[in-house]
Amino acid sequence: MKYYAPKGLSDVLPEEMPYWHAVGDEVRSVMSSYNYSEIRTPMMEKTEVFARGVGENTDVVSKEMYTFDDKGGRSMTLRPENTASAVRAYLEHKFYGKEELSKWYYLGPMFRYEAPQKGRSRQFHQYGAEAIGSNDPALDAELITLAIDILTSLGLEDVGLKLNSIGCPSDREDYVDDLVDYLEPRKEGLCSDCQARLTTNPLRILDCKNERCQEIVKDGPVITDYLCTDCQEHFDGVKSYLNELEIDYVLEPNLVRGLDYYTKTVFEVFSEDLGAQDALVGGGRYDELVELFGGDPTPAVGFAGGIERLVLLLEELERVSGSEGGLDLYIATIDDESKQAAMKLGRELRKVGLATEMDYLEKSLQGQLGYADRYDARYTAILGPREIENDELTLRDMESGDQVKVSLDNYVEEIVEKLIG
Ligand SMILES: [Zn+2]
Ligand SMILES: [Zn+2]
Known part of the structure; x- marks a missing residue:
């Protein structure tokens, strides 16, 4: 054997394809039923699209990006996620002048330089949706339902929802001040990553997987106590639509998601079909991102789901038949x-x-x-x-x-x- 796939990159073999096709088919069909249209952005962008869009101090940008100089000496990055590219495309093609609300979905490979493990590859695949142009909490609820409907249409039965609001930037500023005041005297107890995050990105400490960090954070201030009237009303609106739709949710005040651009609603959809809680979809509102990219203030909300994990789950549950087609x-x-x-x-x-x-x-x-x-x-x-x-x-x-x-x-x-x- 002379050649192997690069470390952390994997082949999807023909025998796994029925599951991939099932996911692609359901994503396309459920997205269309909610009136979302597909967009395909390039697999690489100028590095600053992600550095600005996702945030310099996030793990994704600071540690996990595939960045290189092209032959023209420009810094390029393989996309680690699709939202920043979608917003870039929204502005580049002046969608704000064409339609009041853009509802898009995507499906394709993303790249992150992470430690390879089961269900996590350096080239991985995501599907996702972005709705750009409305602040309506009904739209947040629509995105959440859409994410859930795709999973249930694939045969998952125990699908749950974790919900939080992280407010607007000014709510968060007040909150982060208090969080840092609370954590500073407890700094020694935090893991080394979180000690560094205390100055670079304190919010990230909230979803550190380290048990000691979780223990400390548990008794600290919670973001939902800091929401301004507008953000509180918005959050109440999202919850009331979900109640109306009879979608159960768990309020998770420490759910912040890893990316800088989120505002107000953040959520995760998970499956308990195999016992453990596997987060399959993550998303939230990003009301500041279009403006950050140079556009007029334009509210937006979206989510992304990982296909590898979903395929693993469907394989283990044998929810989709392992063979398709066959010869006539x-x-x-x-x-x-x-x-x-x-x-x-x-x-x-x-x-x-x-x-x-x-x-x-x-x-x-x-x-x-x-x-x-x-x-x-x-x-x-x-x-x-x-x-x-x-x-x-x-x-x-x-x-x-x-x-x-x-x-x-x-x-x-x-x-x-x-x-x-
Ligand atoms: Zn607010
Ligand atoms: Zn930690």
């Missing part, structure tokens, strides 16, 4: 002449939508029937000198073993009749 017809051939006829026949049948395969390995008839079985073909068409001579083919039902002769004059109709009925 295998065309077994015996000599060069029948092989030429088979090439033509296969092409005709594919045109009417039948999945067709034939032999490229000079296998015996027996070997070819074995292949047809392996591909789960419903029928095998046998084409040899005798068949060509009689202007017909032998059609074998692979399950029953029954064989019938079909005239080569109208084989397409007859085969279609058999297979589609």
Whole structure:
């Protein structure tokens, strides 16, 4: 073996694809039903798009970005998430002048230089939605429902919601002051990362996974006590819509999410289908981001979900069948002449939508029937000198073993009749 995929990057193999396709199909179909349209942004952007958009002091920007200089000496970064790119595109294409509310979704690879572990790859895939142009708490509730509906449409049953509001920047400033005052005398108890965060990004201490940090934070001030009237009313609005929709939620005052751009609503959707609480989707409102990118103040809300984790979960739950497609017809051939006829026949049948395969390995008839079985073909068409001579083919039902002769004059109709009925 000479070559391996780079560390932390993984192949998605054909046998895993049915799960990936199921996720993609449900994302597209549920997003469309909520009137979200797909947007595709480039896989890389100028580094400052993420540095500004996501925030210099976030883990994503300070530790996890794939950044390099291109041949023109410009600093480029493989996208670590899609929201900053979406906002860049929103402004670049002047959507603010075209529509009052832009509702977009995306699906694709993202890149973060993280320690590789199960369900976490350096190239990973996300789907997500962004709604840019409204401050309506009903829109926050819509995004949350949308995120939940995608998961339940994939067959997950125990889907839960964690909800919080982190207010506007001025609420947060007051809160962070008090949080730092509370943590400063307890600094020695914090993990080394959090000791550093105390000066760079104190909010991040709230969702540190370290148990000692959690213990300390638990008795500290909570952000929801600092919400101004506007933010409080907005949060109450989101909750009342969720109540109306009968969506249960757990209030998590220490849920802040890792990125700087969030304001007001933040949420996580998780699954308990396998016992543990796996966060599958994270999102929130980002009312300041468009302005930060040079646009007029424009409220927005969005979420992103990780596909690898979701696929792992669906695989373990066996919620989506492990095989898809399958062959309609295998065309077994015996000599060069029948092989030429088979090439033509296969092409005709594919045109009417039948999945067709034939032999490229000079296998015996027996070997070819074995292949047809392996591909789960419903029928095998046998084409040899005798068949060509009689202007017909032998059609074998692979399950029953029954064989019938079909005239080569109208084989397409007859085969279609058999297979589609
Ligand atoms: Zn506020
Ligand atoms: Zn910590």
